Amino acid sequence: MSEANNLAGVKVMVIDDSNTIRRSAEIFLVKAGCEVVLAEDGFDALAKITDHQPDVIFVDIMMPRLDGYQACSLIKKNPKFKSTPVIMLSSKDGLFDRARGRMVGSDEYLTKPFTKDSLLEAVGKHVLNRGLA
Template sequence: MTHSSPPRAPSDSACILVIDDSATSRSAAERILREAGYRVVVAENGFEALAKIADCQPALIVCDIVMPRLDGYRTCALIKASAAFHATPVLMLSAREGLFDRARGAMAGASACLAKPLAREALLEAVRLHLAGHFE
């Protein structure tokens, strides 16, 4: 049996959890990641994400900062406090690209902070970068 396509890297089939209360942002991130070959699970808020995280076992999480009830900082901190997911990279999304958002995200345990609206290449580059260390 010959291989007609190159072998896929482990990160190609990695599950990514996208948490965003904006349907537009959520579907944009989901489309970009699915087209790149990732499995994607979406959540509309932090509570839904926390309910889904054990089932999907994400290799990486993309989380909006500004969400009602449980914001991205608290969601990230709760994920990072979990023994099962403390090493899972979390990419925060912010409509405001300020130093304060990045610093607060880092304090919550985020690996990086990306600007919204999401640029396809910026998202994919950040995902590849943070998954590379996760699978080595």
């Protein structure tokens, strides 16, 4: 079975202040059958998360106003979204950045630029772990 079939109907939120990154992720995910919700920063995401209740959340680390670490921490502190997988997106690939992501509750860490395959693989892995597919 192809990954595209596995991801049909999965709701994914992409939080990134870069329009290019949001659009790239959206194109990859929509082609795989996902429903995509976009947010341009942590505040925008927090406003949309309750309405849309995504199955998986991608969050950029470096954002204005509310960065990815803060956004992830707030998402994970909400009992309703505690088990929602949060995948950090960053151009920084340092051990400290990965460790800090884990400390705020992130489930995975993807470095930018990400590939279509790495993005879909991350979604697939977390969706299968939660028994959504």
